[in-house]
Amino acid sequence: MFDAIFAVLQRPNFLTFVIIFLWGFYIMVTRYNLVKKLIGMYLVQTSVIFFLVSISAKEGATVPILLSITEPVQAANYANPLPHVLTLTAIVVGVATLGVGLALCGAIYRKYGSLDEQKILEKLE
Amino acid sequence: MTILAVMVLVSILNLHNVIHHGEVRYVFSGWAVPLGIEWVADGLASVILVLLSALGLLGVVFTGPTSPKALGGRIVHFYTLILLLVSALTGIVFAGDLFNLFVFLEVGALSSYALVGVAGGRALFAAFRYLILGTLGASLYLLGVSYLYALTGTLNMADLADRLPLLLHSKAVVGGLLFMFIGLGIKMALVPFHAWMPEAYTYAPESTAPILASLITKVVLLAWVRIIYWVFNASTIIFDIPILLLVAVLGVLAAVIGASLALAQRDIKMMFAYGGISHIGIILIGIGQGNQTGFVGGIFYLMNDAVMQAGLFFIAGVAICQYGVRTIDDLGRVGRQAPWLTGSLVVVSLGMIGLPPTGGFFGKWYIILGALEAGNYVSVAAVVLSTLLTLAYFVKLFEGIFRQSSTQSDFQFGEIPLSFKLTLGVTTAAVLILGIFSAPIVQLLLNQALPPGL
Numbered sequence: 001m002f003d004a005i006f007a008v009l010q011r012p013n014f015l016t017f018v019i020i021f022l023w024g025f026y027i028m029v030t031r032y033n034l035v036k037k038l039i040g041m042y043l044v045q046t047s048v049i050f051f052l053v054s055i056s057a058k059e060g061a062t063v064p065i066l067l068s069i070t071e072p073v074q075a076a077n078y079a080n081p082l083p084h085v086l087t088l089t090a091i092v093v094g095v096a097t098l099g100v101g102l103a104l105c106g107a108i109y110r111k112y113g114s115l116d117e118q119k120i121l122e123k124l125e
Numbered sequence: 126m127t128i129l130a131v132m133v134l135v136s137i138l139n140l141h142n143v144i145h146h147g148e149v150r151y152v153f154s155g156w157a158v159p160l161g162i163e164w165v166a167d168g169l170a171s172v173i174l175v176l177l178s179a180l181g182l183l184g185v186v187f188t189g190p191t192s193p194k195a196l197g198g199r200i201v202h203f204y205t206l207i208l209l210l211v212s213a214l215t216g217i218v219f220a221g222d223l224f225n226l227f228v229f230l231e232v233g234a235l236s237s238y239a240l241v242g243v244a245g246g247r248a249l250f251a252a253f254r255y256l257i258l259g260t261l262g263a264s265l266y267l268l269g270v271s272y273l274y275a276l277t278g279t280l281n282m283a284d285l286a287d288r289l290p291l292l293l294h295s296k297a298v299v300g301g302l303l304f305m306f307i308g309l310g311i312k313m314a315l316v317p318f319h320a321w322m323p324e325a326y327t328y329a330p331e332s333t334a335p336i337l338a339s340l341i342t343k344v345v346l347l348a349w350v351r352i353i354y355w356v357f358n359a360s361t362i363i364f365d366i367p368i369l370l371l372v373a374v375l376g377v378l379a380a381v382i383g384a385s386l387a388l389a390q391r392d393i394k395m396m397f398a399y400g401g402i403s404h405i406g407i408i409l410i411g412i413g414q415g416n417q418t419g420f421v422g423g424i425f426y427l428m429n430d431a432v433m434q435a436g437l438f439f440i441a442g443v444a445i446c447q448y449g450v451r452t453i454d455d456l457g458r459v460g461r462q463a464p465w466l467t468g469s470l471v472v473v474s475l476g477m478i479g480l481p482p483t484g485g486f487f488g489k490w491y492i493i494l495g496a497l498e499a500g501n502y503v504s505v506a507a508v509v510l511s512t513l514l515t516l517a518y519f520v521k522l523f524e525g526i527f528r529q530s531s532t533q534s535d536f537q538f539g540e541i542p543l544s545f546k547l548t549l550g551v552t553t554a555a556v557l558i559l560g561i562f563s564a565p566i567v568q569l570l571l572n573q574a575l576p577p578g579l
Contacts, residue, residue, distance in 0.1 A: 025261075028257060028261070034253060037257055038257075041257055041260050041261065044260075044261060044264045045260065045264050048264050048267050048268045048271065051268065051271055052267075052271045055271065055274075055275045083271075083274070086224055086271075086274075089224070089228060090227075090267060093227075093228065093231045093263075096231075096235055097231070097234075097235060097256065097260050097263075100235055100238050100239060100256060101253070101256050101257075101260075104238070104242050104249055104252055104253045104256065105253070107242065107245070107249050108249045108250060108253065111245070111246065111249060120250060124247060124250065
C-alpha cells in the first residue's frame with residue numbers, strides 16, 4: 001500500500017495528469033450547463049497534452065538546436081522535440097473543437113434561450 | 126462534384142496500380158521512415174478508397190435538391206465541409222502512422238459536427254452531444270498513442286509492429302491499447318458507446334445523412350482493424366486474453382443489442398441508424414475470428430454495409446423531402462404511389478436482411494464460414510439472431526406498405542427529381558452487383574488485402 005503511494009509520488013506528473021483528466025471528466029458528466037461541459041472537455045484535452053509534454057521532459061537538456069556542425073551530436077543533451085510538435089498539433093485540434101462547440105452553444109442559446117441541458121430537454125419534449 | 130468524380134477515377138486507377146505493382150508508399154517531403162510521415166496505399170486501403178469516393182460522389186449528387194433552404198449564399202461553405210470530410214476520411218484510410226490518424230480523425234469529426242448541426246433545431250443539440258462524446262473519444266485515442274510513443278519512441282505503424290512484440294508484458298502497452306480501443310469505439314458507435322449516433326444521424330440534414338452514416342463509422346472501423354492486425358499482431362495474447370476474442374465478444378453484443386433497439390423505433394431514420402449499429406457488430410464478428418475467411422467476410426460486409434447504409438439514408442431522405450413522411454406508418458401510406466422509393470427499399474432491405482441475390486448474403490455467408498472454421502458457435506448464433514431481428518423490423522416496415530392497399534390516400538405527388546432517381550438506382554444496383562460479383566471481389570480481397578501473418 002505505502003509502496004504504491006510512494007511509487008505514485010515519485011511521478012508527480014502522472015498524478016497531476018490523472019487528477020486533471022478525472023476532474024474534467026467529472027465536470028463533463030455532472031454539470032448541466034453546456035458551456036461547463038465544454039470546459040470539462042477542454043480540461044480532458046489539456047490533461048492529455050500535459051501528459052505528452054511531461055513524458056518528454058529531461059533533466060539538464062536544452063532546446064534541440066544544433067550549435068556546432070563539427071562536434072558529434074550528444075543526444076542526451078537535447079530534449080526530444082517530437083512530443084512538443086505533436087502537442088502543438090493537438091492544441092490546434094483542441095482549439096478548433098472548442099470553437100465549433102462554442103458556435104453550437106451560441107446557436108442553441110439563440111434557438112432555445114437557455115444553456116441548461118434540462119431546460120432544453122423539456123422544451124424538446 | 127467534378128472534384129469527386131475525378132477522385133473516383135483516380136481511386137480506381139490507384140486500385141489497378143496497387144493490384145498490378147504491389148503497395149505504394151508515399152513519404153512526405155523525402156524524410157525516410159520512421160522519421161518522416163508516410164502514407165501507405167496497400168490493397169485494403171485502395172479497395173476502401175474506391176468505395177469511399179464513389180459514395181461521396183453519390184452523396185454530393187443527392188445534396189443538390191435536398192440541401193437546407195436556410196443556407197442561401199452560404200451553400201459554398203456547405204460543399205466545402207463535405208469535401209473536407211471526404212478528404213479527411215481518405216487520410217484515415219491511407220495514414221501510415223498513429224498520430225496522423227488522430228489528426229485526420231479530428232478533421233473529419235469537426236466537419237461532421239458542423240454538417241450535423243447545419244440543420245438547426247434539434248440537430249444542434251444532437252451535434253453538441255456528438256461533439257462532447259467524439260472529443261472524449263479522440264482524447265482517449267491520443268492518450269493511448271502517447272502511451273505507445275512513450276514506450277517505443279516511434280509512431281510509424283510498421284516500425285511499431287516491429288518493436289511491440291518485445292514489450293507485450295508491459296502494463297503500459299495494455300493501457301495504451303485499451304485507451305485507443307475505447308476512443309475509436311466511441312467514434313464508431315460500438316454498443317456501449319453508441320449513445321450519440323442515432324440522434325446525430327436522425328436529426329442531421331437529409332442531404333448529408335447518407336455520407337455521414339455510410340462512411341464515418343466504417344472508416345473508423347477500418348482504422349481499428351489496421352491497429353489490431355497491422356500494428357499489433359492478430360495472435361497477440363495479453364494477460365491470457367486474446368485480443369481477437371475481445372473483438373468478437375464486442376461484435377456479438379453490438380449485433381444483437383443494435384438490432385433489438387432498431388425493432389423498437391418508429392422513426393425510419395432512427396431505425397436505420399440502429400440497424401447500422403448492429404451491422405458494425407456483424408463486421409466485428411467476422412474480423413474477430415482470426416482466419417482468412419472471417420477477415421475477408423468482414424471486409425466484404427463492411428463494403429456492403431457502407432453501400433446499404435447510404436441506400437437506406439437516400440431512401441429516408443427522398444421520403445422526407447419528396448413525400449414528407451418520417452415514421453413507419455406514414456411510409457406505409459405513401460408506399461404504393463412511390464415506385465422508385467419502394468422498389469429500392471425492397472432491394473436494399475433484402476441486402477440488410479441478407480437474402481441470396483444481394484451482397485449482404487455473401488458477406489454474412491463468409492463470416493459464418495469463418496466462425497465455423499474457428500469453431501466459434503456463439504458468433505454464428507449471434508449473426509443468425511441479428512439476421513432474424515433485422516428481418517423482424519423490415520417486416521414491420523413492409524407490413525405497413527403492402528397491407529394498407531385499401532386505404533388509398535388522397536396524396537398527389539409530382540415526379541421525383543432526376544438526382545433522386547440516380548442515387549436510388551445506383552445504390553440499389555450496387556447492392557445487387559456486389560452480390561452477383563461477390564466471388565471475384567472476395568478473391569481480390571484474399572489476394573491483396575490480407576494483413577501480414579494471417
